[in-house]
Structure formats: C-alpha cells, structure tokens
Amino acid sequence: MIRDITIGQYYPADSAVHKLDPRVKLFATLIYIIALFVFRGIAGFAVITAALAAAVHISKVPLSYMVKGLKAIVILLFITGIFNLLFTPGDVVYWSMGPFKLTDTGIQNAVLMVVRLIYLILGTSLMTLTTTPNQLTDGLEKALGPLNRIHVPVHVIAMMMSIALRFIPILIEETDKIMKAQMARGADFESGNLLQKAKNMIPLLIPLFVSAFRRADDLAMAMEARCYTGGAGRTKMKPLRYNRRDAVTYLCILVFLALVVVCRVFLP
Amino acid sequence: MGIIKASKLVHEFIRRDEEGNVESITTALDQVDLDVKEGQFIAILGHNGSGKSTLAKHINALLAPTEGSLWVDGMDVQKEENVIPVRKTAGMVFQNPDNQIIASVVEEDVGFGPENIGVPTDEIWQRVEKSLAAVGMTKYRNHSPNKLSGGQKQRVAIAGVMAMEPKCIVFDEPTAMLDPNGRREVIRAAHELNREKGVTIILITHYMEEVVDAVYIYVMEKGKIIMDGTPRQIFARVEELKAHRLDVPQATLVADELRRAGLDIPAGILTRRELVEAILSVRESRRG
Numbered sequence: 392m393i394r395d396i397t398i399g400q401y402y403p404a405d406s407a408v409h410k411l412d413p414r415v416k417l418f419a420t421l422i423y424i425i426a427l428f429v430f431r432g433i434a435g436f437a438v439i440t441a442a443l444a445a446a447v448h449i450s451k452v453p454l455s456y457m458v459k460g461l462k463a464i465v466i467l468l469f470i471t472g473i474f475n476l477l478f479t480p481g482d483v484v485y486w487s488m489g490p491f492k493l494t495d496t497g498i499q500n501a502v503l504m505v506v507r508l509i510y511l512i513l514g515t516s517l518m519t520l521t522t523t524p525n526q527l528t529d530g531l532e533k534a535l536g537p538l539n540r541i542h543v544p545v546h547v548i549a550m551m552m553s554i555a556l557r558f559i560p561i562l563i564e565e566t567d568k569i570m571k572a573q574m575a576r577g578a579d580f581e582s583g584n585l586l587q588k589a590k591n592m593i594p595l596l597i598p599l600f601v602s603a604f605r606r607a608d609d610l611a612m613a614m615e616a617r618c619y620t621g622g623a624g625r626t627k628m629k630p631l632r633y634n635r636r637d638a639v640t641y642l643c644i645l646v647f648l649a650l651v652v653v654c655r656v657f658l659p
Numbered sequence: 660m661g662i663i664k665a666s667k668l669v670h671e672f673i674r675r676d677e678e679g680n681v682e683s684i685t686t687a688l689d690q691v692d693l694d695v696k697e698g699q700f701i702a703i704l705g706h707n708g709s710g711k712s713t714l715a716k717h718i719n720a721l722l723a724p725t726e727g728s729l730w731v732d733g734m735d736v737q738k739e740e741n742v743i744p745v746r747k748t749a750g751m752v753f754q755n756p757d758n759q760i761i762a763s764v765v766e767e768d769v770g771f772g773p774e775n776i777g778v779p780t781d782e783i784w785q786r787v788e789k790s791l792a793a794v795g796m797t798k799y800r801n802h803s804p805n806k807l808s809g810g811q812k813q814r815v816a817i818a819g820v821m822a823m824e825p826k827c828i829v830f831d832e833p834t835a836m837l838d839p840n841g842r843r844e845v846i847r848a849a850h851e852l853n854r855e856k857g858v859t860i861i862l863i864t865h866y867m868e869e870v871v872d873a874v875y876i877y878v879m880e881k882g883k884i885i886m887d888g889t890p891r892q893i894f895a896r897v898e899e900l901k902a903h904r905l906d907v908p909q910a911t912l913v914a915d916e917l918r919r920a921g922l923d924i925p926a927g928i929l930t931r932r933e934l935v936e937a938i939l940s941v942r943e944s945r946r947g
C-alpha cells in the first residue's frame with residue numbers, strides 16, 4: 392500500500408497542463424480548494440466536476456493513475472464518512488442507538504465531506520503530477536518573492552521543499568525494504584493494540600532515521616561540491632516566463648470561480 | 660607543478676566531549692604527497708578507512724588540511740577566496756548515486772551546477788546538452804532519476820559535474836554500489852572523458868580491475884601513501900599487496916602462481932590478454 396502514494400510525484404507527459412507556468416497552477420489549485428469549500432448544491436458540484444474532468448483530460452495523466460493515489464487515503468475517507476454519518480444531529484432520524492444516530496443531514500454531510508476529500512486529493516495531485524518539484528518550488532519562490540523583503544528565507548524554503556519531494560519516493564521505497572527485511576526476521580507490524588503497534592514500529596523507524604540523516608549529510612556535501620552557496624548569484628536553467636497560454640488559463644480560473652460563486656448565491 | 664599537488668598533507672578528525680575536551684584524534688591523512696599532471700588518469704587504492712575519501716574531499720575544498728598544503732591548479736585550497744574556484748576546477752562524483760542527485764528530472768539535475776555558478780540560461784542548456792551526450796544519457800533527459808539503474812544514475816551524476824566544465828574530476832568509489840554492468844558503464848564514461856575532453860581523472864576504488872588502465876597508482880593505508888607507481892610496477896609486487904590484504908587482478912594472480920610454479924612469465928601482467936600471450940610465448944619457446 393505504501394508504494395501507492397502518488398502525491399508529490401511527477402508524471403512526465405507532453406500536455407498543455409504540463410507546459411503551464413507553475414504560478415498559474417498554484418493559483419488554480421488555490422482557487423480550486425476555495426471553490427471546494429464554498430460550493431453548495433448540485434450546480435456548483437457540476438461546475439467543479441466539469442473543471443476537474445477537463446483539467447485531467449487535457450493533462451493526459453491517466454485517471455486510473457490518479458485514482459490509485461486515493462488508495463492511500465481510503466482509511467481517512469472511511470473514518471470521515473463514518474463520523475459524519477453517525478454523529479451529525481438532524482431533523483429526520485432514520486435510526487439511532489446510544490450516542491449514534493443516522494440522520495438526513497448526517498448522510499448529506501458524510502457524502503459531502505467524502506466527495507470534498509476525494510476532489511481535494513485529485514485536484515492537488517493533478518498539480519504535483521504535472522509539475523516537476525523544481526518547477527513547483529520555482530513557482531513558489533517567485534510567487535512568494537515579496538516575502539523576501541520581510542526576511543522570510545524564501546529560496547531556502549523552496550529548496551527544502553524540492554529536496555523533500557525528490558526524496559519522498561526514495562524513502563518510501565526504503566521503508567518498504569526495511570519493513571520486509573524486519574518481517575523476514577520475525578517483526579510484526581500488523582497485530583496488537585495501538586500501543587503495541589507503535590512499539591513494533593521502532594525497528595522500522597530507527598534504521599529509517601539513521602539512513603535519512605546519512606542521506607541528508609551526503610546530499611549537503613554533494614550540493615556544496617557543486618558550488619551551491621544559497622540563492623544569491625544563481626541563474627536559472629528554466630526561468631519562469633508567462634505566455635499566452637498562461638493568460639488564457641488565468642482567465643479560465645476566474646470564470647470558474649465566478650461560476651461557483653454564482654451557483655452558490657443563486658442556485659441553492 | 661601539476662594540477663593537483665599535495666605536500667605533507669595532514670588531516671586530523673578531532674572528537675570532543677561536551678566540555679570541549681579532546682576525546683580522540685583520528686589521523687585520516689598522514690604526510691601525504693601527491694602530484695597529478697593535467698590530463699592524467701590516476702587511481703588511488705586502499706582499504707576502507709585508509710583515508711581515501713578524506714583526501715578526495717580536500718581536493719574539492721570540502722575539508723581543509725590540518726597541516727601541510729594542497730594546490731589545485733595552482734590555487735592554495737586553504738585560502739577562503741579560493742574555495743569556489745577550486746570547486747569549479749575539481750568536480751566530485753560520490754559513491755551513492757541516490758544521494759548526489761538533487762533534482763527530480765535528469766536534465767534539471769545536470770543544470771544544477773551551472774545554475775549555482777551563475778552560467779547564463781542559454782549556455783546552461785548547451786552545457787546540459789553536451790554533458791548528457793558525453794555520457795550517453797540524452798535519451799533519458801526528461802526521466803526521473805528514480806527510474807534509472809545505478810550505472811545510469813552515476814552517469815547522470817558525472818554529467819552534472821561535467822556541465823560545470825571542471826579540469827579535473829575526483830571519483831570517490833563511484834562503482835561500489837553498482838552491479839558489474841553498471842561498473843563497466845561508469846568506468847568507460849570516466850575513460851572517455853579523459854581521452855576525449857582531456858579531463859584529469861582521479862579514480863578511487865577498491866576494484867583492482869578498474870585501475871589497470873590508469874597511468875599511475877597510489878596505494879593508501881592508515882592515512883599514508885604506502886606505494887606508488889605505474890600499474891605494472893604496483894602489480895609486480897604481488898606479495899607486498901597481499902601482505903596489505905589488497906586484491907590483485909585475477910590475471911596478475913594467475914601469472915604470479917604460474918611463475919612460481921616455474922614457468923617463464925614476466926612480472927606485472929595486468930590483463931587476461933597479456934596472460935594468454937605470455938603463456939603462448941612460453942609454449943613457443945619450449946617447442947623451439
């Protein structure tokens with residue numbers, strides 16, 4: 392299961408979405424998330440679904456690949472669903488037992504929250520799947536550039552993010568490997584209560600941490616060896632430049648936001 | 660003076676306890692003298708812990724000497740203002756292919772070094788192009804490094820160093836984590852750089868087969884250089900190498916055994932082909 396996490400991974404393809412300026416994609420994702428939390432009713436849902444479907448289609452990322460990423464949050468979805476289902480008070484009570492009850496609002500909320508979460512993951516992973524970590528952090532660095540003036544180390548933060556993203560798949564693979572190695576030695580990660588499970592994780596976490604620190608050390612050395620001294624005086628291999636496509640997309644995003652707001656206000 | 664010149668180089672790792680008292684001192688380099696001419700391909704052999712990596716890190720100004728001196732292309736590495744120029748002159752390829760690739764796309768990683776030294780955008784692209792072509796990785800330029808084999812990752816790392824156009828590249832056990840195929844790929848790439856671009860190569864390894872084509876070999880133990888010479892001179896001293904628990908190329912070993920068994924085979928045989936020729940000539944002389 393741990394190998395199924397697709398968040399933060401890049402899916403190389405030659406599509407218009409891939410070629411968009413990362414700042415546009417960051418902005419789009421932000422607006423999309425806002426939309427997910429303000430929309431109400433079937434019409435708003437339809438607008439968001441259409442927008443997401445269009446973006447996925449244009450991106451050429453196979454839907455199956457994106458859905459695979461959801462596997463990692465199945466449990467989260469399940470818990471969210473159950474909580475909303477059983478603990479929401481409402482007008483019509485279909486069934487109740489002790490503190491649990493099944494109400495019309497509960498069902499509505501459960502469906503809404505689960506759909507929201509699924510859409511949230513799909514939307515944000517579409518961004519990371521179509522944007523290389525370097526572009527993503529370049530975008531962030533540029534977009535947050537003004538914060539430099541109040542002494543926020545924007546370049547450093549961006550660099551840290553891009554390295555974290557580069558090493559996520561490596562560390563995941565390593566976790567998998569250590570887990571198998573420890574299981575072969577009789578370690579048990581499945582049974583027992585929560586406390587016991589946490590305790591059983593120790594033979595997994597210690598080697599993982601040791602190796603992560605080692606990697607960090609090596610990497611710092613390798614970066615220094617290649618003359619990295621921080622953001623000052625660096626040039627860019629892929630400097631960010633807006634073009635027509637980006638302008639059109641900005642326009643589309645604004646239209647999308649307007650539609651969602653209109654749906655919320657006028658079509659309950 | 661050669662491109663890399665060390666004179667009585669000493670490096671001590673000092674471990675201190677909480678109060679700052681010296682707990683232990685490891686002398687990782689002990690009076691090392693080294694002289695590498697521009698365009699040479701030299702090799703450094705030695706066991707784990709013999710100080711090879713420590714020496715390599717000095718050449719790249721990642722560590723500073725405790726005593727003695729080191730010049731890279733005429734620059735004294737101890738001077739603060741020389742650190743970046745030294746790193747531009749002498750690049751480094753490390754052992755673990757994963758831990759030296761910074762970017763998530765091959766071509767962006769190759770561009771990382773040039774970006775750091777402020778090369779203009781157009782020129783970065785040209786350099787990336789050239790470097791990827793030189794190591795035969797152009798086809799993979801848009802791939803994620805995670806999907807490559809160990810040998811391919813190491814070739815990307817080499818391209819990343821090449822793109823900075825160094826005069827010299829230090830390879831610190833670049834093949835230690837690779838399978839035989841990957842090992843061959845990387846060593847071939849190093850030789851090609853040396854032959855075609857005239858880059859000075861310092862290859863650190865403990866695979867004897869990889870050093871037979873070097874022009875000069877240094878053997879290190881406990882921070883000292885205990886032997887140096889051409890591969891032929893070094894591998895003629897089979898007994899001495901064995902005493903230091905160092906391997907000998909297989910062909911050299913067989914030749915040595917045959918000679919001691921009474922066959923008239925010259926010392927310093929390095930490759931299988933030379934061995935075959937020597938045996939054939941023994942047979943010829945016995946017939947004639």
Ligand SMILES: Nc1ncnc2c1ncn2[C@@H]1O[C@H](COP(=O)(O)OP(=O)(O)O)[C@@H](O)[C@H]1O
Pocket residue numbers: 672673685686687705706707708709710711712713714
């Ligand atoms: N950062 C360090 N701190 C303390 N001792 C070190 C450090 N790095 C290396 N050493 C010691 O220095 C010696 C030489 O190490 P190294 O240069 O890595 O050898 P090699 O690369 O030949 O295996 C070893 O005894 C090692 O334990």
Ligand SMILES: [Mg+2]
Pocket residue numbers: 708711712713831832
């Ligand atoms: Mg070493």
